[in-house]
Amino acid sequence: MRVYCRECGCKGLNKGSDHLSRDFVKIYYTCSSVHCGHRWVSTVTFSHTTTPSSEQVDRIIFDRLRELPKAKQREIFAQLGAA
């Protein structure tokens, strides 16, 4: 991810990061311009899922199936050819 200095517009150089959680990271930048010298901290946070993880999809399907009555589960498995 390219970041630019808000003071002069030059490229920011990543000087390290603190992963405070899976969803929140502090990134330390130094301006690439030796004439500017601006240093700052930016944050990256999780916003929202655009495509769920396949593990998440499997869990959702399993949880939904488990919540169904046994007869409905058997009907679905029969339709899938698994019963």
Ligand SMILES: [Zn+2]
């Ligand atoms: Zn700068």
